Amino acid sequence: MRVIVDCDPGHDDALALLLALGDPRLELLGVTTVAGNQTVDKTTRNALRILASAGATGVPVAAGCDRPLAGPLSVAEDIHGFSGLDGPDLDIPTAEPANVHAVELIRRLVMAGREPVTLIATGPLTNVALLLRTHPEVVPGLDRIVFMGGSTDRGNTTPYGEFNIVTDPEAADIVLRAGLPTTMIGLNVTHQALATPEVIAGFRALGTRLGTVCAELMTFFAGTYRQVFGFPHPPVHDPVAVAAVIDPAIVETVHAPVAVELIGAHTRGATVVDLHRRTARPPNADVAVGLDVDAFWRLLTTAVARIG
Numbered sequence: 001m002r003v004i005v006d007c008d009p010g011h012d013d014a015l016a017l018l019l020a021l022g023d024p025r026l027e028l029l030g031v032t033t034v035a036g037n038q039t040v041d042k043t044t045r046n047a048l049r050i051l052a053s054a055g056a057t058g059v060p061v062a063a064g065c066d067r068p069l070a071g072p073l074s075v076a077e078d079i080h081g082f083s084g085l086d087g088p089d090l091d092i093p094t095a096e097p098a099n100v101h102a103v104e105l106i107r108r109l110v111m112a113g114r115e116p117v118t119l120i121a122t123g124p125l126t127n128v129a130l131l132l133r134t135h136p137e138v139v140p141g142l143d144r145i146v147f148m149g150g151s152t153d154r155g156n157t158t159p160y161g162e163f164n165i166v167t168d169p170e171a172a173d174i175v176l177r178a179g180l181p182t183t184m185i186g187l188n189v190t191h192q193a194l195a196t197p198e199v200i201a202g203f204r205a206l207g208t209r210l211g212t213v214c215a216e217l218m219t220f221f222a223g224t225y226r227q228v229f230g231f232p233h234p235p236v237h238d239p240v241a242v243a244a245v246i247d248p249a250i251v252e253t254v255h256a257p258v259a260v261e262l263i264g265a266h267t268r269g270a271t272v273v274d275l276h277r278r279t280a281r282p283p284n285a286d287v288a289v290g291l292d293v294d295a296f297w298r299l300l301t302t303a304v305a306r307i308g
């Protein structure tokens with residue numbers, strides 16, 4: 001499967017990239033970055049640092065939007081630190097970002113091949129929305145969009161809003177109304193993918209440099225999640241979106257209507273999921289409602305081990 005990952009690394013985005021690189025069923029065509037967890041300069045540098053640590057310097061990286069479509073950017077420094085990827089001592093990137101905007105790199109990669117591409121988005125959907133609006137010719141070349149964002153229940157950035165959607169609600173609205181096959185991996189499932197001490201020990205036990213990097217990333221992430229949310233273990237959201245592409249059996253989904261709240265007094269950025277079909281809205285997404293947690297961690301650990 002040919003995939004592009006649009007991301008804002010970000011500790012869990014970093015693991016999403018490693019899963020996309022390390023699983024033999026995926027071909028990672030390119031990585032595009034967006035402002036979210038940190039500024040786009042930092043998320044781009046972080047994507048390059050992760051790829052360098054994995055020895056994957058041949059994968060093109062392009063920087064995208066530096067702010068949401070409307071409204072200011074508010075980064076998640078309390079969770080991901082000043083660099084956006086605080087914790088491990090990562091390689092200095094040797095490669096430079098491509099000399100094109102993220103949207104243009106995605107367009108070129110999709111238009112260049114005959115096989116469809118799956119677009120996996122693990123940050124705010126700004127680049128993806130801009131792509132769909134400015135280059136609708138890519139749509140036939142896209143197999144599906146799988147994004148981490150939203151929730152069928154409560155949020156993490158506001159009581160009902162999840163970070164990626166709250167950061168750019170207009171972008172999420174555009175993507176969810178584009179008429180493309182779309183899968184939503186929300187907090188209701190990613191809050192089951194917890195990096196417990198056993199998971200972190202499993203990364204260390206790989207005995208590789210990358211295994212140690214993953215353990216250190218998760219140790220930092222555990223600290224901020226404990227501090228900010230009081231969670232005993234941090235939820236590792238973004239790789240669940242990649243896992244759902246690799247093995248759809250890992251995630252149980254329901255085809256349902258999803259709307260983005262754009263004007264709520266307290267709920268802007270919330271995903272309103274009509275799981276029980278109580279409205280007349282047509283279904284527009286496959287919404288994740290269940291996760292095979294053990295299979296997920298097996299997939300991720302095996303991929304990291306495979307990179308070496």
Ligand code: BDR
Nearest residue numbers: 010012076122163164237
């Ligand atoms: C999402 O927000 C970001 O902080 C994470 O990287 C993930 O994509 C979880 O709400």
Ligand code: CA
Nearest residue numbers: 010013122123
């Ligand atoms: Ca992310």
